[in-house]
Amino acid sequence: MWLVLTAVATGVLSGLAVGGGSMLLLLLLLLFHLPQHTAQGAVLASFVLTAAVAAVTHWRQGNVRLRYVWWMAAGGLAGAWVGASLAAHLPGAALRRFYAFYLIGMGLVNLLGLAAHRAPGGAPAPGRPPVPGGAPVTLSGPPGPPENQR
């Protein structure tokens, strides 16, 4: 039950575009003391469902451009294969250290990105969406005819 509530909370946070997914993994490690590999595997598998739901929502809103998706997915599949295979052969302590550096890096990038964003003019885009694992996916984008391009 607490696990589900934790996932709800980080799902809400993902609406901030700051990485609810990274937060979920962090809480699984710190609060639930799950082994590193188990926590990572569970977060990734949960993303399959949350990403599918978010992708359908975005598709309906016309926010998906397949000409970008193909290239990113092609690179992503190759990278994921290498990354997940590496993870299987690395000890949990090493993965945890990498993850810690990733969190610090992401925090810094967010801070610097905010500073850069504000400079040219105005507030960041409203209605920022939750993307599992880090970036933002919106569930409340502007309505309109789908413009997904193949």
Add this chain to the structure above:
Amino acid sequence: MWRLLVAGLAAGLISGLLGVGGGTVLVPALTLWLRVPDQVAHGSTIAAILPTVALSSLLYARNGFLDWRLALQLAAGGVVGGYAGARLLEGLPETTLRRVFAFFLIVAGAQLLWRG
């Protein structure tokens, strides 16, 4: 498009290695490199992440690191939270919240390093 391929590769590597989504790499790649509007960047990123996390999950499962029951609980919570968040957070001071969250990540990362 080679830049998208490289960004996808980096995002996939981080995602598979660390168990995160990889959107933090892909969204900026689209918005900064290709000047894609935010909403389209987010939508396209999430669509690209889907097959990536699916492959990572399969590899984790094959190596005995996947607890399906746990994953389903997290997914159920994530879907509910995602919808709630999109509504709840509208109108909140996003920049301030993101800054607080960024500091939190840095502190949490440092703590993880410290604890080992």
